[in-house]
Amino acid sequence: MRGHLVVCGDTPLAFRLADELTTRYLQDVTVILPSKKRNHGPQIARLPRVKVHEALELNDEAFRDVNADLARAVALVGNSEVGNIHAALRVQELNPGARLVIRMSNTSLGARIRTLFNDCAVLSDGAMAAPSFVAAALGDPAPSHVRVAGRTLYVARRSDRPKTIICGLADTRRSEGNPRLLPDPHETANLVLAVADKTPRDPLSAHRPHHRPYAFLARNLRLVLNRRLMQVVLVLLAVIVLGTLALALSGGSSFSESLYLVLLDLAGAANPDTSLGGAAKATQVIVTLASLALVPAITAAVVDALVRARLAGPLALSEPISGHVVVVGLGGVGVRVVAQLNDLGVPVVCVEMNEDAVGVPLARREKLPIVFGDATRKETLRSAWVNTCRAVVTVTSDDITNLEAGLSSRDLKDNVRVVLRLFDDDLAGRVHRNFHIPVSRSVSFLAAPAFAAAMMERQIIGTIPVGRKVMLIADVPVAQGSALEGRPLSEANQRGESRVLAVGRRGGQHFDWEPQDGYLLVRGDRLIVLATRGGIGSVRARSIAPVPEAPWQPG
Structure with a gap:
């Protein structure tokens, strides 16, 4: 069977890719997977025009069994990036002329890996899907921007006067459905491809907070001066006032002298004076002993306040904002969603459980607020100001976390736009119908067309719909x-x-x-x-x- 296509893996992406190749491109596909009964094996086996070959590992024997030496293209879309690279090297030895499409989340490494092969495209499913999540969060009807070589490019109308125009994209004035693409000269195009440079191009910019330093200071004080610390402070003030009055009345000293002695006693610097009366001596002893009890109490209260502030995350020490987008999860997909929203000038608040997540350095470098905590808890979502946000994008690697965070966000704000990342496409559809969440998307569903195009058309790294x-x-x-x-x-x-x-x-x-x-x-x-x-x-x-x-x- 010369010229056939081979897909390796039993992941959701492998299933969607095989479906895309057979239904849209009408190609015969052979899928190599460990078992027809596990993961997405049953769904893949039911696809028309698909031949399934079971192999525990992608070794030379497995590729010879499916005639990979005669294949036109081979896609390696398993979860193991090292395994994908190893298998690609095997395929190249068997069939140097085959097109290779390799799934890798590390795009910088992928750019180097592709140079090892004669004809290779290295794609990230997260990078392919991120523009759709961004577009859904902003309410765009379709993705209108793409990340290319470290830049975010987006489609804009020339009348909007974008700062940096790459080229004229299309002239849609004659017919919106059948635009004239890449007109020459490009100045005649009313749609252009521009570089996103963090300049707000969205109505969200109207909701940016006005900085009020006094309100900021008041909120910070409320956070640090918690109830326990306030109780200790009140007790301390009571000891100072009562001790000063008692010493002034019993010792015959002036009010200022009595306050001076009490403060020294509280600091542990009591100066015994045998000439004082019994009441004055008793007052000095009581104040000194009270200070011994108050010092550890004050220390504990201060430490507790600082720990609470640290656990609350950076956003707890900043002003409330509105009209922003809350991104839950700073993994491979989340970091790309955050980067593109930030490039587009949209205010972002990040929520993440793990301080070592791959997207945390980017968020800190861009000075984006991060709330560290469990996104399924309403307290965490309140800290991210979900009740005043425009959209919530949940893109962690766990379906249950994404779903619960989305539903909890709806509880805090009825009309908030929720964009869910769900691995299970069937679950995504049922959530859409039964929970009335308007947008629920699977990364594999969004990325599969780009992987299929790479197998058929080579080196495709992004798509832009125009009419x-x-x-x-x-x-x-x-x-x-x-x-x-x-x-x-x-x-x-x-x-x-x-x-x-x-x-x-x-x-x-x-x-x-x-x-x-x-x-x-x-x-x-x-x-x-x-x-x-x-x-x-x-x-x-x-x-x-x-x-x-x-x-x-x-x-």
Whole structure:
């Protein structure tokens, strides 16, 4: 069976990817998985045009059994990233010409890994799904932005005057459903692709809090001066007042002298005076002994106040805000959602249980408020000001936590927009219908189309819907001996079909976002290309090395 597709894994993404390839692209697919009876094995086995091969591990024997040496493309979408890389190396040895699509959450490592293979796309399902979560939180009808090479690009109207425009995207004035894509000159486009630079482009900006330093100080004092500490302070004041009065009346000293002696006694510096009367001596002894009891009580109360402030998280020491988005979970998906919301200028409050989560350094670097605590508890959600937020996005790795946090948010605010990440697609659908939560999304469902496109069209890293059409963003390497090697960059641009957005010279991680049309392309250059489906195919065909013809054999 030459030219077939192979998918490795029994994950939700493997199931959705196989379904996408068979139903949308009408391809024959072979799936390698450990068992038809575990995980998503039963669902995969029921798909039409899918052949299932059971193998406990992805070794050479398993790939030979499914004729991987004849496969057109192989997707490795298991949960083990090391296992995916190891299996990809096996496939390349068996079939150097096969396209490889590898699932990896670490995109920076993925960019390096892909250079080890002849024809490889390394994708993160979290990165692919994040724009949909962001769009759902903001109420956009469809994702209108994508993260590319460290930048968040978004679709804007030219009339909105975005600060940094990458290129003209489309002219939709004639027909919204059938826009003119990548018009030349690009100034004629009313829709443009722009760089998100944290400038607010959302009505949420109107809800940003006004800083009132006196109110801020009052709230901080209320947090630190808790009930226990206030009780100790009142007792201390009572001892000072009563001791001063008693010493002044019994010892014949002035009020100021009596206060001076009492404060010294409280500090442990009592000065015995045998000439004092009995009442004055008794007062001094009582004050001194009271100080011995009060010192540990004051210490305990202060420590308790500081611990409470620490456990309450940074947000407890800041002003209330409104109109923000609460993101629950700073894992692989959450960190991307937070980064894109922050780039778009949307105020964000993060909620996370684990202080070592991968997204915590980003949130701290961007000075975003974080509430550390259990998101299923209403106290934690109140600390994140859910009752005044615009949307709650729950993207932890646990379905129950996401669901409970979403429902608890609804209890605190009836009309809050809730975006749930649910691994189980069937559960997501039932939650949507029965709990009346308008948005519940599965990462595998959102990411599968991009993985399928990568298998069929290669190097797709993002999609942008424009009317009834879809623009693709691809990372295209220039191979040695290809038609583009040694040619000016302008030859990769095709009117209405493709446009180069950025160039990574000689495979480097740094991209030039203002490339010159006269720049001569060399092998190893990476092109970030915005194009139609046909345009991507054309650019890709000119970027790959020609296949050497087989030597002629006499008959």
